[in-house]
Every structure is written in C-alpha cells, then in structure tokens.
Amino acid sequence: MTAPTANRSVALFDYFVADPHTLSAGRGKQTAYGAIHFALLEALCDEFDFTVFAVDFDNPRPDRINFVRVPGVVLKPLAVLFVTYHLGALFVYLREIVRRRKRFDVVQCVESNFSLPTVSHAQFNHKAFLRKGWPIARPSGIRRPLRRVDYQLRRTVEPLVYRKASRVVTSSNGLLEDIVQSYPWVRDKTEIIRNAIDIESHSAPDDFDRMTVRGPIGIKPDDTVLTFTALGDFELKGMLLIFEALKRVARADLHFVSVGGPPPLVDAFTERARAIGVGNQVHLMGMQPDVRPFLW
Template identity: 25%
Template sequence: MRRLAIVRQKYNPAGGAERIVSAILRQLHNSDALRPMLITRNWESLDCVEAVRVKPFYLGSVWRDWSFARAARQVWREKQADLVQSHERIPGCDIFRAGDGVHAAWLEARLEGRGWFARLATFCNPYHHYMLRTERAMFRHPALRAVICNSELVRDDVTRRFGVPPQHCVVIYNGVDSAFFNPADARARRGELREQYGIDQDAPLLVYVGSGFERKGVAQAMRAIAPHPDVQLMVVGGDKKLPRYQQLAESMGVANRVHFTGPQRDVRSFYGMADGFILPTLYEPFGSVVVEAMACGLPVLTSTRCGGAELLKAGETGWIAPAGDAEQWQRNVGLWLAARERWDEMGTQARACVRDLSEENMVGQMLALYQRLLAETKMRSLT
C-alpha cells in the first residue's frame, strides 16, 4: 500500500485548510490503495489515522516555521512516504496545496497605496523575508510535481511569479456543504436575529463574515454603505483591533448602521438574516465564505483579488470591484440596492453556481491527482 504524507503545522477549528485535510483523511480512511499519514505539531484526535506529532523547541515565528519544516522533512523521509502533500511552505514536498495563496502576492496587495512607513515596517520584519525566501525555494525545488490551487487567481500568481509550468498547477475549488448551507435553514432565525440587533425587518442588510478585518476590507465595507442611508452592515467575526474599527464607524457617521457581533458559531443564520454578502478583501486566495453565502442564496459583492469572484456572474449573481476603489464599491452597493426586486432570483442563480462544489468532488479531484502522480512514478521506475 502506498503512503501519503499530509503536512499541516497546527489545528484551527475554524480553518479552511484544516477542514480540507480532515476531509481527505476521512475519504482515505478505508482506502486499499493509499494510506494517509498526518505530520503535525498540533491536531485534533483522529481515529484510525496515523498522526506523527513533531514539536521542536522554538522562539519566534521564523524559528517556529523553520524548525517544523526541518522536522517534517525528516519524518516523511524516515517513514518513506510515497507522496508528500504539504499545506505549509516546505521545499522538497511533492505537492503543495496553496490554500493560503502566494505570500509575495499578499504583501504586494497589502502595500498597494501605502506610505513609506508601512513599506519600511514590512521590510524590517524578518518573518516576511523568511516566507518569501522559503516560498521561492519551494516553488523552484525539483521535487515539486504539482501545485493544488484553490482558484485561477492563485494559479496565475504561481505561474507568473515562479515560472511553475501551468500543467503542474491544478485548480480545485474548495467544497461547500450545500445541504447545510441552504436558504430555508439559513433564514429560520431571520426575524429573531433582526429583532435582537435592532434592525428593521425590511431594512436592506449586507453581511460580512471573517476575521482579519484589515486584509478582508471591513473599512471598505463601511465606506461602501456610507452614502446609502438605508443600508445596514453586519460584521460577523473578531479582530484584535476591533475598537479601532468601531471608532472608524463613528467617524464615518455609520456607527448606528454597523453591527459588530464578534465570532459566531451559527454563521449560517447570519447569512440568512441578510440580503447580500460583502467582502472587499485585499487578497483572498478563495474565500469559503463567498461560496457559503452563495449556497445560502445571497448575491455577493467582492473584490477582484478574491478567488471566489471567479464563480460570480457580474450583474446576475453579484458585483466585483478592485479592493481599493471606494467609489466603485459605493456604486456596487447602489446597484445591489437597485436590484432589490431581483434579490431572490439572484440568490437562486448564485446557489446554482456552487451546486457542484461539494466536499466529495473536491477530494475526488485530489485523489485523482494522487493516483496520476503515483502512476507516473511507477512508469519512471519501469523505464
């Protein structure tokens, strides 16, 4: 039986990469052809899955990532893994799943339009230097045979920046549980939640979901609703700089229309209480929240640097704008408002666009990739 080593450093219950790793492990649980092995620093308990925990001592983020990468390589070599899929930037893996996108692209998006001080602070941060160097080394390493990209956005960044052949980049969109994320169940608490947050039942409401308010554009979302006095904004998620965003809402004059809920377990119901979803992200390799919102029947407003935007039909299921273009975001909110009579129709179309993005299909595409690579290895060994 062939052995597949999957590398992910730590477990975050809300993390998209973690859900995907768990999905792969579940589907390979009874496989007769491929036995999975998880190499990790910290993970949840997984029945009947070989988990090798490596916890080298470290001080600081650079040492943390470097020491884990070194230990993970040692493990997969000792265990003689036939195929190694890493979710971390580790030179020498066979497959890299670029679920977090390209660090160089994220830095570029983050610094666009920023002043010299922000650029100096980024330059002086040793972690960015480590990430850029390691990322470049991994993408150019001769052992790398495939890159799993969760959007065409990521694929294009990888091929353009690192010269990875396009045929080595496989686009596999994240799966969504459309049976769970559905309009009927999402809207079951609509009236209750609107009453709880003091929002009129007929008020047009946009919802944002996610942490990391700077990267995902909460400030831009607030600017976008500013000229539209009837529009309410629900911000679902946490951020350590929350007071700064609350003060910003005050300074913009929208504090009475922006509702910060903090992290929520029942995210589905917050999709259901809204009439549209907004994510003006600076850089989002895919954005699972986009497809969750679409599955719940919401039109979506997102940015050109969001991989999930590839699933939208402009004007039919949502609107797209550059992350930094405040005027276009305000216009798009206006277009969304003007389409009020079509919201239900747009939501139905949005849900249809993500119907085939199941977890089973996503993992099935990955398993097909594994089999192809293993078959190529076998053919090379016979020649």
C-alpha cells in the same frame, strides 16, 4: 490469486487540524484549511495511509491515521510559529522516513510551511501581497513590523517550496494569476481546485428565526443585510470600500455584518466605521464557532 494493492501513503502538513465539533465547544485551534483537512481525512482514511504532521490534531481514526507531533511554538508573532514549525516539521519528517524505511507517495503542505512537498496548497501569495497589498493593509502599532517580518519570511521561502513541489494547487483564478505573475516558471504545474460548499448543511432550517441573531445587534426584520466573512486583512479585501459605499447610499435600513477576524482587527475597523459615519450599520462579530446563522 493477485495480492492486494497497498494503499498510497500521504504525509499531510498543517499547523492545526481540529474536529469542528470541538471548536464549536470552544476548545482547540484551527487553520484556514484545518476543517478541509479534517473532512478529507475522515472521508479518505480507508483508501489512503495518512500521516498528519501537526502541532495539534484531533485524530478521528487513530486506527487508520498516524499522527506525528511537530514541536512548533504557538506564540505571537506568527513568524515564531512559522519558523519553529518549519524546522520542527523537517526534523520529524526525516525521522519518520528513517523509521518507515521508505518515502511517502504524496507530501502535501499548506503554502510554504514545509520544505519538501510534492503538493503545495496555496491560499495566499506573499510576494504579490508585499508588492500590492502591504501599502493598503496597514496594521497599527507594534503589529505592523511584526506582521511585516512574518510576510517577509514566507515570501523568502515561498519560491523554494514551489520549485520543490510537483504540483501547486490554488482555489481561484485570481490567486493563480497572482502566483504565475510572481513566479512564471510555476505555470505548468499549477491546478485550480475550487473550495466546495456543502449546500445542504449551509441551507437555513425551515424553523430558523433569523431575528435570534439579527435582533440583538439592532437589525430590524425588514432591513437589508450584507454579509462578509474573512479571517483577516479586512482592508485588503475591500471592507473600507463597503463602509464608503454604505455612507454614499445613505440608507438606514442597510446593514453590514462581518464574521471573522482577531479582536484587535475587529476593534480597529469598528472604530473606522464610526469615524466614517456608519457605525450603527456595521456589525463586526469577530470569530464565531459557526458562521452559518449570520448568513441566514
């Protein structure tokens, strides 16, 4: 009789991995990939032995998923979290290796948030951003030098992590091109895995009334709406170009609705829309527990 094959062991590094339902109730924190990681853990925890290294984690299957808390400091500026998580994760990872008495088969991190990955899931290229994007994206006040420090730290660690990883995964051709241009030696170990969309869950219910969302912000039933979602870096992602296009088109029935972004950024771009002369057509909703109603 053949002995059963042991599951492959996977170490997953992310700052926060929260249950989306918990977030909808207004509790918990999440990273850009946190929801993806939560879904992955739920779906595959019976096939793989996962250990999650995070500051906070809503464990959907404590019987199958091990959680190792990382002592990261959750404070602004973000550079504080990056440094404390990076150092704390390395310490608890090595401690876990000693406890287990064997290495993990796969060690996956997000970007450069861990020093010893086999897989780095890249969602940004800090070297390219500092070269091309920073002159365009100009945070105001004290945020500017603090953000610069954060980006510079990540840009310094980025090539070290990519050299250690045996695979660098991105979600788009454009990001892959940026990474290869910045680090040509990484080309042979890159792979594109595009972000999946659950079409069924993102389809509007038959009885959904879009005016329950649009009416309160001054949009009429026959108006045309452009939608936009982003966690930040609005200027780099072209929001000001959209404002200028709205002004040039000069159609009062054309509206722009954006979901995402921290309050200071939302306030700053709301003011910029007013200054350009399209304030009545621009609706920046900030972070929302559910993006879908604004898309419907």
